[in-house]
Amino acid sequence: MKSPAEIAKLACIVSKVKGNLSVRQMILMGMLAGAYIAFAGWLMTVVSHDMTQYLGSGFTRLASGAVFSTGLIFVVISGSELFTGNCMMPLGYLAGCTPMKKILRNWGWVYMANFLGSILIAALIYFSGLADNAVGGRALQIASAKMELPFSQAFFRGVLCNWIVVLAVWMAMAATEIVDKIWAIFFPIMTFIAAGFEHSIANMYYMALAMLLKGTPAAVTASGLSEESIANIGIGGYLSNLIPVSIGNMVGGVLFVAVFYYFIFKDGLTEID
Numbered sequence: 001m002k003s004p005a006e007i008a009k010l011a012c013i014v015s016k017v018k019g020n021l022s023v024r025q026m027i028l029m030g031m032l033a034g035a036y037i038a039f040a041g042w043l044m045t046v047v048s049h050d051m052t053q054y055l056g057s058g059f060t061r062l063a064s065g066a067v068f069s070t071g072l073i074f075v076v077i078s079g080s081e082l083f084t085g086n087c088m089m090p091l092g093y094l095a096g097c098t099p100m101k102k103i104l105r106n107w108g109w110v111y112m113a114n115f116l117g118s119i120l121i122a123a124l125i126y127f128s129g130l131a132d133n134a135v136g137g138r139a140l141q142i143a144s145a146k147m148e149l150p151f152s153q154a155f156f157r158g159v160l161c162n163w164i165v166v167l168a169v170w171m172a173m174a175a176t177e178i179v180d181k182i183w184a185i186f187f188p189i190m191t192f193i194a195a196g197f198e199h200s201i202a203n204m205y206y207m208a209l210a211m212l213l214k215g216t217p218a219a220v221t222a223s224g225l226s227e228e229s230i231a232n233i234g235i236g237g238y239l240s241n242l243i244p245v246s247i248g249n250m251v252g253g254v255l256f257v258a259v260f261y262y263f264i265f266k267d268g269l270t271e272i273d
Contacts, residue, residue: 034116139210
């Protein structure tokens with residue numbers, strides 16, 4: 001297992017590698033990561049949709065987080081590109097490993113590709129018919145609650161979320177065995193879901209699926225949402241959540257992981273050729 005100081009050095013190497021990926025690689029790997037997070041979001045919805053009435057809210061949140069962790073496990077072990085995880089990359093810039101223009105290039109392409117991957121899974125689930133029921137109703141509830149969040153709350157929940165998500169990636173880098181990486185990822189991701197924080201890429205999927213389902217009578221009825229809440233599920237609500245959450249995710253990952261750990265270990269970091 002690597003020490004925290006060794007993780008910081010590895011983070012510089014990873015930042016440099018990610019900064020040098022081709023556009024083709026970023027698009028394809030980014031689409032896969034968006035799809036993996038969406039798969040986890042659907043799994044969470046299926047598992048937890050009727051759990052609260054039997055086991056209560058707290059345990060339902062815990063179970064939701066436990067199953068959602070599969071998303072980042074897929075991302076990290078498969079080697080795909082996730083925008084939120086890549087918010088660690090500025091550590092490489094601070095250490096002199098990666099030019100900022102390459103970091104911004106990575107973020108732009110990967111964010112777009114994550115979006116494409118997430119809405120692809122939303123569309124496939126919608127056309128599969130698997131959401132034409134109470135599970136679809138729960139999906140509408142989740143998205144409606146996200147779209148109705150005030151800007152400031154969405155921002156700060158985004159900050160809290162990606163502090164934990166990037167920390168999960170950081171901890172996974174300490175491990176050399178797959179099972180160790182899984183456990184390093186499992187607990188932080190379970191934490192952010194159970195705590196109610198906001199993840200931009202997951203939200204791309206949740207809200208896209210809801211926008212498709214709002215015309216499905218069975219799902220709408222199962223959701224129990226008012227006509228006004230259903231009407232508010234749209235592009236406006238999508239952007240009102242995605243913009244502050246994305247900014248918050250950047251602040252949380254960059255500031256509280258990349259910047260903090262750079263200043264903790266900067267004396268041991270040298271430019272990596």
